[in-house]
Amino acid sequence: MERLTGKVALVTGASSGIGNACARRFRSEGAVVACVDVNEMDAASRTGVVGDDGQPGALLLMADVRDETQVAAAVDRAAAHFGRLDIVVNAAGVAGGGAVHMMDAAEWDRIVDVNLKGTFLVCKHALRHMLTRRCGSIVNLASIEALEATEGGSAYNASKAGVVLLTKNLAIDYGRMGIRVNCICPGFIETPMTAAVFDNETMREYYDRFVEAHQLGRAGKPEEIAAVALFLASEESSFVSGHALVADGGFTAGRRFGFAKMMGLE
Ligand SMILES: NC(=O)c1ccc[n+]([C@@H]2O[C@H](COP(=O)([O-])OP(=O)(O)OC[C@H]3O[C@@H](n4cnc5c(N)ncnc54)[C@H](O)[C@@H]3O)[C@@H](O)[C@H]2O)c1
Numbered sequence: 001m002e003r004l005t006g007k008v009a010l011v012t013g014a015s016s017g018i019g020n021a022c023a024r025r026f027r028s029e030g031a032v033v034a035c036v037d038v039n040e041m042d043a044a045s046r047t048g049v050v051g052d053d054g055q056p057g058a059l060l061l062m063a064d065v066r067d068e069t070q071v072a073a074a075v076d077r078a079a080a081h082f083g084r085l086d087i088v089v090n091a092a093g094v095a096g097g098g099a100v101h102m103m104d105a106a107e108w109d110r111i112v113d114v115n116l117k118g119t120f121l122v123c124k125h126a127l128r129h130m131l132t133r134r135c136g137s138i139v140n141l142a143s144i145e146a147l148e149a150t151e152g153g154s155a156y157n158a159s160k161a162g163v164v165l166l167t168k169n170l171a172i173d174y175g176r177m178g179i180r181v182n183c184i185c186p187g188f189i190e191t192p193m194t195a196a197v198f199d200n201e202t203m204r205e206y207y208d209r210f211v212e213a214h215q216l217g218r219a220g221k222p223e224e225i226a227a228v229a230l231f232l233a234s235e236e237s238s239f240v241s242g243h244a245l246v247a248d249g250g251f252t253a254g255r256r257f258g259f260a261k262m263m264g265l266e
Helices: 017-028 068-082 105-133 154-177 192-197 201-212 222-233
Strands: 008-012 032-037 058-062 087-090 136-141 179-186 244-247
Touching: 008 017, 008 068, 008 105, 017 032, 017 087, 017 222, 032 068, 058 068, 068 105, 087 105, 087 222, 105 136, 105 154, 105 179, 136 154, 136 222, 154 179, 154 244, 179 222, 222 244
Parallel strands: 008 032, 008 087, 032 058, 087 136, 136 179, 179 244
Antiparallel strands: none
C-alpha cells in the first residue's frame, strides 16, 4: 500500500543526495512533491520524480533557502499549485568548516545560514499553510554531528545541533495545532556532498576510518535515509514528535576495542 497517497510534500535539497532520494520515495508512495533547490534538477535527478508524461506529480522550483523572499515564494507556489501542504523535508544543506582560529566568518555564515537559517525559513513559511489546516509533518535533516563533535566540524556541528533544538522547539510550539516536527541524524551517507569532501588521496584515508567507525562497517545510502523520512512523514509515526532519530549504522552506539574479534564476532 502506498503510504503517502493524496499527500502534498515539499522537499528542499531535492536535486541531489538525500533530498532527491526523499522526493523519489515520496513519489513512489503516492505523494505529489514540490522539489526546491538552489540548483536545477538534471535529467538523472528527475528520474522517478517527474512523470513520463510531463510533471503532474512534481513541481520543480529554484530557490535559495537563505533568502526569505525566495523561500516564501517557493512555498506559496507549491501550496497554490497542489492546493495545500502536508509534509516538508528540509534536506538542503552544505558541508564545510575548519578549525575555529583559522575560519573566516564568511565560511561560518555560509554553513549556518544554509543549514540552520534555511531550515528556519522553510519551516516558518510552511507553517503558515499547515496552520490553516491544523495538520502537517516536518522532517529536518540534522546529523550525528549534531550529537557528537567532529574534528574541524565546528560550524557544521553547531548548525546541525541548532537544527535538533529548533526541531524540538517547533514540536512543542505547534504540537497542539496538529503539526509534528522531527529530525533525522544520519551517519555517513554516500552522496555528492560526502564524495566532494573525500575527493582526494589524503582524505581517502580518513574516509576509510570514518566508515570503519560505523558498527555496520559501511556507509549508508540516501535511500536508507529516505525510508526514515518516509516513516516520520507518514501516519505510521503519528505519535512521534520532537524526536531526533539517529540513522547511523551504529556510529553513535559506542566504541570498539577489538574484544568482538577475540570472541569470534568478525
Ligand atoms: N551525506 C551525509 O553523510 C549526511 C550526513 C548527515 C546529514 N546530512 C545532511 O543531509 C542533507 C542532505 O545532504 P546530502 O548529503 O544529500 O547533500 P547533497 O550535497 O548531495 O545535497 C544537498 C542539496 O542541497 C542543495 N542546497 C545547498 N545549498 C542550498 C541553498 N542555499 N538553497 C537551496 N538548496 C541548497 C544542493 O544544491 C543540493 O542539491 C544536508 O542537510 C546534510 O547536512 C548528510
